[in-house]
Each structure stands twice: as C-alpha cells, then as structure tokens.
Amino acid sequence: MTAEGTDLVRTPSHRLVILGRQGAGKGTQCERLSHHYGIPHISTGDMLRSAVAAGTELGRRAKAIMEAGDLVPDSLMQEIVAERLSQPDAAQGFLLDGFPRTEAQAQFLDDYLAPRALDLVINIEVPDEVVIARMLARGRADDTEEAICRRLELYEKETAPLIHFYRDKGILVSVDGYGSPDEVEQRLIEVIDSHVS
Numbered sequence: 758m759t760a761e762g763t764d765l766v767r768t769p770s771h772r773l774v775i776l777g778r779q780g781a782g783k784g785t786q787c788e789r790l791s792h793h794y795g796i797p798h799i800s801t802g803d804m805l806r807s808a809v810a811a812g813t814e815l816g817r818r819a820k821a822i823m824e825a826g827d828l829v830p831d832s833l834m835q836e837i838v839a840e841r842l843s844q845p846d847a848a849q850g851f852l853l854d855g856f857p858r859t860e861a862q863a864q865f866l867d868d869y870l871a872p873r874a875l876d877l878v879i880n881i882e883v884p885d886e887v888v889i890a891r892m893l894a895r896g897r898a899d900d901t902e903e904a905i906c907r908r909l910e911l912y913e914k915e916t917a918p919l920i921h922f923y924r925d926k927g928i929l930v931s932v933d934g935y936g937s938p939d940e941v942e943q944r945l946i947e948v949i950d951s952h953v954s
C-alpha cells in the first residue's frame with residue numbers, strides 16, 4: 758500500500774479531554790468511551806488513588822491533599838501526565854479525565870502535545886443537586902461532605918475557566934449529562950463522531 762493509501766485508512770485520532778464537575782459522570786462515561794474507541798482512559802484521580810493505596814512516594818505526598826479536597830501541585834501532576842502520555846498506548850489517542858484542572862496544566866498540555874493538538878474537549882454539564890446527590894451516593898474514602906464542598910469550590914475557581922480557554926480555541930463542546938448512563942453515552946458518541954474526523 759502506498760503512503761497515501763495508508764493515510765486514507767488511517768483511523769481518526771481521538772485526543773480528548775473530558776471536563777465536568779465532580780459527580781458529572783466523567784468516570785463512568787470515560788470507561789465506556791475508552792472501550793468504544795479503543796483508547797486509554799487516563800484518570801489522574803485514579804492514578805493518585807492507586808499511588809496512595811500502594812504507599813508510593815507520590816501517594817504519600819498526595820494523600821493529605823486529596824483528603825482535604827485540595828489540588829495536588831501543577832508541577833507534580835504535569836510530570837505524572839507527561840509520563841503516562843508518553844506510553845505507546847496513548848500514541849493514537851486518549852481520554853483525559855481530571856486533567857487539566859488549572860490553566861497552567863492546560864497550557865502545559867498544549868505545549869506537551871505540540872505540534873499536535875487536542876481534537877476535542879467535552880464539557881459534561883449537570884445541575885447542582887444532581888452532582889451533590891451522586892457524590893454522596895458513591896461514598897469514596899475522600900468523599901466527605903467537607904471535601905466535596907472544597908472540590909466544587911475549586912472547580913468553579915480553577916477549572917471552570919478552562920471552558921473559556923478551550924472555547925476560544927474552538928474545540929469545546931458541551932453535552933447534557935442528565936439521564937441514564939446509556940443515554941449520556943449515546944449523546945457523547947454522537948458529539949465526538951460529528952466533531953472528530
């Protein structure tokens with residue numbers, strides 16, 4: 758097959774970021790989308806929780822920060838994400854969940870990916886009362902009411918501005934996160950397929 762022929766059958770690249778407040782259903786939907794598109798689900802929250810469970814140096818540094826609902830320092834997060842994105846399974850695409858969470862992280866990601874770029878950033882939107890009910894229901898160890906409030910507050914302050922950052926780049930789409938997991942998944946797939954080619 759010629760180089761051009763190879764190009765024609767190339768599968769679309771899916772370098773995706775999922776934004777959404779805690780409890781928006783990001784984790785559940787990322788698992789499904791990862792399976793659907795055959796790309797890794799990279800959840801910084803899951804990576805940090807595994808590090809805490811394994812008692813690694815990173816875990817020891819992150820534990821108290823996570824329990825308080827605060828943010829782990831950008832430099833540390835950037836190092837972890839760069840290492841993960843450099844692995845071969847992320848070469849054709851990935852779903853980032855929980856990163857970037859600050860404008861500095863978003864800028865870092867752009868620089869890291871250059872000359873390539875993200876294909877799409879999806880913002881899953883859900884109303885306040887749904888978010889709080891879902892978070893209390895899942896009962897994770899770091900889901901105390903105080904930590905939940907702190908994380909929602911930090912989301913508004915640090916992460917919500919990323920919506921503007923990506924909107925300005927013309928790669929942001931919003932999806933309604935209300936409904937059953939199947940309904941939301943269908944909506945996400947339609948949006949991704951219509952934007953990513």
Ligand code: ADP
Pocket residue numbers: 778779780801802803805822823824826827828829830831834854855856857858859862908
């Ligand atoms: P949630 O889904 O509850 O928002 P995550 O599972 O994504 O939370 O992350 C859990 C915790 O891990 C966060 O509250 C924060 O302390 C830390 N964390 C995860 N990702 C990042 C990041 N990109 N920057 C800073 N801290 C992070």
